[in-house]
Amino acid sequence: MKTDDSLDSPIAAICREKGMKLTGQRRTIAHVLSESDDHPDVEELYRRATAVDPRISIATVYRTVRLFEEQGILRRRDFGGGRARYETTDHGDHFHLIDVDSGTVMEFDDEELKALLAGIGARMGYEVATTRLELYGRRKKKKGR
Amino acid sequence: MKTDDSLDSPIAAICREKGMKLTGQRRTIAHVLSESDDHPDVEELYRRATAVDPRISIATVYRTVRLFEEQGILRRRDFGGGRARYETTDHGDHFHLIDVDSGTVMEFDDEELKALLAGIGARMGYEVATTRLELYGRRKKKKGR
DNA sequence: TAGTATATGAGAACGATTATCAGTTGCAAG
DNA sequence: CTTGCAACTGATAATCGTTCTCATATACTA
Ligand SMILES: [Zn+2]
Ligand SMILES: [Zn+2]
Ligand SMILES: [Zn+2]
Ligand SMILES: [Zn+2]
Numbered sequence: 001m002k003t004d005d006s007l008d009s010p011i012a013a014i015c016r017e018k019g020m021k022l023t024g025q026r027r028t029i030a031h032v033l034s035e036s037d038d039h040p041d042v043e044e045l046y047r048r049a050t051a052v053d054p055r056i057s058i059a060t061v062y063r064t065v066r067l068f069e070e071q072g073i074l075r076r077r078d079f080g081g082g083r084a085r086y087e088t089t090d091h092g093d094h095f096h097l098i099d100v101d102s103g104t105v106m107e108f109d110d111e112e113l114k115a116l117l118a119g120i121g122a123r124m125g126y127e128v129a130t131t132r133l134e135l136y137g138r139r140k141k142k143k144g145r
Numbered sequence: 146m147k148t149d150d151s152l153d154s155p156i157a158a159i160c161r162e163k164g165m166k167l168t169g170q171r172r173t174i175a176h177v178l179s180e181s182d183d184h185p186d187v188e189e190l191y192r193r194a195t196a197v198d199p200r201i202s203i204a205t206v207y208r209t210v211r212l213f214e215e216q217g218i219l220r221r222r223d224f225g226g227g228r229a230r231y232e233t234t235d236h237g238d239h240f241h242l243i244d245v246d247s248g249t250v251m252e253f254d255d256e257e258l259k260a261l262l263a264g265i266g267a268r269m270g271y272e273v274a275t276t277r278l279e280l281y282g283r284r285k286k287k288k289g290r
Numbered sequence: 291t292a293g294t295a296t297a298t299g300a301g302a303a304c305g306a307t308t309a310t311c312a313g314t315t316g317c318a319a320g
Numbered sequence: 321c322t323t324g325c326a327a328c329t330g331a332t333a334a335t336c337g338t339t340c341t342c343a344t345a346t347a348c349t350a
Pocket of ligand 3: 176177180
């Protein structure tokens with residue numbers, strides 16, 4: 001496998017730091033992930049990766065996203081529809097609002113919300129470890145005047 | 146199929162009102178659901194139903210929960226783990242807190258939380274139709290004193 | 291009680307994901 | 321630079337929850 005330096009990426013650097021073997025396929029998938037700012041599923045990642053290098057099988061994409069998730073590089077999301085979606089963890093902690101008509105996924109964050117959720121958990125005697133929160137809605141019509 | 150009146154239930158009554166054919170299997174599943182106050186998956190419902198009447202196949206349980214969901218009798222939940230969980234809609238609108246150690250599912254509700262979520266959606270230009278919210282946490286140790 | 295539309299049981303089919311395994315490759319040591 | 325081997329990959333089978341198929345059975349109406 002030729003080594004194409006143009007495929008280097010922040011995620012590839014993390015792989016090296018962690019001592020993970022950096023194969024051509026892994027470098028390409030890391031590159032694709034590094035320049036993605038959305039929430040692709042495995043099929044979509046497969047499409048983007050094979051567009052760069054067709055010598056990648058879907059099995060390897062599945063293996064790689066699992067590996068990257070275990071290594072804390074990727075976060076797995078489930079917005080319904082039966083397929084896992086992925087985003088890099090460096091996007092930070094946030095929630096999602098999904099437009100039910102278009103499927104568009106938007107991100108938001110809110111400190112008051114986080115505090116409220118932690119407080120509810122605490123009141124029930126729990127330390128909240130993970131929150132899964134998605135809002136599904138439709139675009140509001142402009143209010144007439 | 147013999148008609149066992151002891152299996153009548155509020156959900157069976159709803160079926161009758163809606164003009165749905167009330168088969169023996171459906172009556173049994175409705176009975177089991179009416180007296181369940183947890184979040185069983187299809188396997189568990191199948192166990193509970195066949196304990197009452199073994200002449201029920203898992204296919205019919207799948208069909209029935211789907212039908213009941215379409216009819217607004219059941220609400221489908223997904224707490225991870227890959228299998229759908231069900232609860233009757235008459236439990237009302239609420240959220241869930243899952244004990245990650247035991248798997249126990251607890252329910253909670255909070256008006257301030259609902260208002261905050263609706264406000265966040267509105268600020269983003271959306272009318273929130275559905276909210277999916279689950280807290281995953283571990284029991285807090287009692288604070289020493 | 292008979293007729294018909296609908297439901298059921300058993301198992302095949304499905305779709306996303308994981309496992310298997312023979313062949314390939316990154317990488318480190320010589 | 322070669323070599324050696326553990327780790328990786330591609331192709332495809334297996335898995336798992338769920339839905340579909342179809343021949344048979346049943347509830348409800350008249
Ligand atoms: Zn690119
Ligand atoms: Zn996101
Ligand atoms: Zn009972
Ligand atoms: Zn509930």
